[in-house]
Amino acid sequence: MEKKAVLITGATSGIGKEATIALAKLGIKVIFTARSENSGELVKKEIKEKTGAEADYFICDLASLVEVRKLAGDFQKKYGSLDILINNAGVGETELKFSKDNIEMDMAVNYFAPFLLTSLLLPTLKNSVPSRIVNVSSMMHAEGHIDFSNLVEGKNFDKYSAYSQSKLALLLFTRKLAKELEGSGVMANAMHPGVINTKITKEFLADTNILVKTAFHLTMISEEKAGEGIAYLATSRELDGVTGEYFDRKTKKRSSEESYDMNTAEKLWVVSEKVCGLQKE
Numbered sequence: 001m002e003k004k005a006v007l008i009t010g011a012t013s014g015i016g017k018e019a020t021i022a023l024a025k026l027g028i029k030v031i032f033t034a035r036s037e038n039s040g041e042l043v044k045k046e047i048k049e050k051t052g053a054e055a056d057y058f059i060c061d062l063a064s065l066v067e068v069r070k071l072a073g074d075f076q077k078k079y080g081s082l083d084i085l086i087n088n089a090g091v092g093e094t095e096l097k098f099s100k101d102n103i104e105m106d107m108a109v110n111y112f113a114p115f116l117l118t119s120l121l122l123p124t125l126k127n128s129v130p131s132r133i134v135n136v137s138s139m140m141h142a143e144g145h146i147d148f149s150n151l152v153e154g155k156n157f158d159k160y161s162a163y164s165q166s167k168l169a170l171l172l173f174t175r176k177l178a179k180e181l182e183g184s185g186v187m188a189n190a191m192h193p194g195v196i197n198t199k200i201t202k203e204f205l206a207d208t209n210i211l212v213k214t215a216f217h218l219t220m221i222s223e224e225k226a227g228e229g230i231a232y233l234a235t236s237r238e239l240d241g242v243t244g245e246y247f248d249r250k251t252k253k254r255s256s257e258e259s260y261d262m263n264t265a266e267k268l269w270v271v272s273e274k275v276c277g278l279q280k281e
């Protein structure tokens with residue numbers, strides 16, 4: 001593991017930071033994204049204190065496709081290889097917001113940013129095989145539906161529908177990506193990291209009844225445990241050759257029926273290339 005490098009998004013707090021620490025403890029060279037120099041330096045220092053490892057970071061606002069492109073370019077200029085890409089960063093907006101590209105924020109950060117970043121880094125991942133892509137989805141993907149008339153507009157915004165659609169889109173992308181990468185040595189899987197007491201969870205539970213809140217609290221795990229699950233998916237030798245699957249932490253599970261619809265996945269891929277400016281000539 002000491003020769004491997006990982007790039008992980010959304011690592012300055014929550015499960016992303018815990019996953020980053022877990023990976024650094026394994027001797028992997030950790031590179032992460034931060035939205036500011038201050039947050040980046042704080043996490044870099046914490047990783048050093050807890051693991052003794054030197055980490056690196058790039059400043060990037062994932063709500064900007066321009067900055068995602070810059071991130072990919074800067075990474076490739078500085079590093080010649082990439083063994084693991086973890087698309088972890090995510091938001092769960094409670095009111096309608098738009099990214100710098102005028103895309104509904106949940107879809108912008110949770111789906112289009114990882115779609116673009118992964119697409120741009122694929123040459124590096126292919127040159128580093130065997131390599132892995134881990135997309136952090138959510139069990140809420142099962143409540144989602146891909147509405148091709150409302151992928152960027154945020155019409156009739158509902159926080160549950162917007163978040164669920166973005167996480168379903170990420171899972172469909174994972175399945176299509178795994179199919180495209182067959183035989184390349186690059187594996188792509190998605191996961192639900194567990195129910196964690198994060199800001200997103202708190203805001204989503206704010207207007208639910210006491211029974212729902214109690215049920216969620218009974219199944220909650222720590223951010224550290226969730227981070228360990230991400231690290232497991234990224235590094236476990238048990239998963240060598242496993243691709244195109246969905247995991248609930250460390251256990252492979254069947255996901256929603258729509259998440260297996262390859263026609264939807266292929267259509268979504270084409271639309272996403274257009275939104276991200278990746279159309280093939």
